[in-house]
Amino acid sequence: MNYSNISNFGSNAYSPVNNPLTYCMNDAMDQRFLHGGNSDVLGQNSKSCQLFMSEYCADNWDGFCEIASQNTNKYFPNNVERCTNYEDNTCFGMTSGEALIRNTASRKYLIKMHNAHIKYEPFDPTVPTSPMISYWVSNDFSYSNSVIPEYAVDPLEIDNDKVMDKILMKPNIAMDILINIYNTMKRYKTLSGLFGTKLGNFYNTHPYFKAKGGV
Numbered sequence: 081m082n083y084s085n086i087s088n089f090g091s092n093a094y095s096p097v098n099n100p101l102t103y104c105m106n107d108a109m110d111q112r113f114l115h116g117g118n119s120d121v122l123g124q125n126s127k128s129c130q131l132f133m134s135e136y137c138a139d140n141w142d143g144f145c146e147i148a149s150q151n152t153n154k155y156f157p158n159n160v161e162r163c164t165n166y167e168d169n170t171c172f173g174m175t176s177g178e179a180l181i182r183n184t185a186s187r188k189y190l191i192k193m194h195n196a197h198i199k200y201e202p203f204d205p206t207v208p209t210s211p212m213i214s215y216w217v218s219n220d221f222s223y224s225n226s227v228i229p230e231y232a233v234d235p236l237e238i239d240n241d242k243v244m245d246k247i248l249m250k251p252n253i254a255m256d257i258l259i260n261i262y263n264t265m266k267r268y269k270t271l272s273g274l275f276g277t278k279l280g281n282f283y284n285t286h287p288y289f290k291a292k293g294g295v
Contacts, residue, residue: 125156134183235273
């Protein structure tokens, strides 16, 4: 017996109501009436929305990203991170807005991921035209923390980067990413290009990076 694919049911035409932003901006009753009871993809704190918003905002930080970054809810974990315990502050203790900023930075500044492969899936599997979201999966399934990212920035663009502005206002959101950027660019001998930039000034004034020589 042959079964039809979901794409053969209903209309495959794009509809604004299926834009992931209508699922992910805040978490209200209106969304549940609009999209049904699939809680896995509803609200800013669902894993699907955290993944989608990090990609969306890494491409272009706009008014939607700005509003989402001001969400002060602290009741939900950062589902994008690979955490193993409740003491990991990259997963727990951040506001939803801070988690968005961190997740966006981890997308925007990533130049290479070691010991992992990327996996894609539909944002909403019940909608044929739903866009794909992606996340990294360890090549060593017995040890997920073996995934090693490399981060770097473009010195010519960083002063106009709204995401970095937000991180520099509250560095503890992504201190490990700032350290990774510093070490990666030092290793590739591009760190001096940050001299005179906002990020370069941060590296030259923060005690941790001053002790390492600054830029």
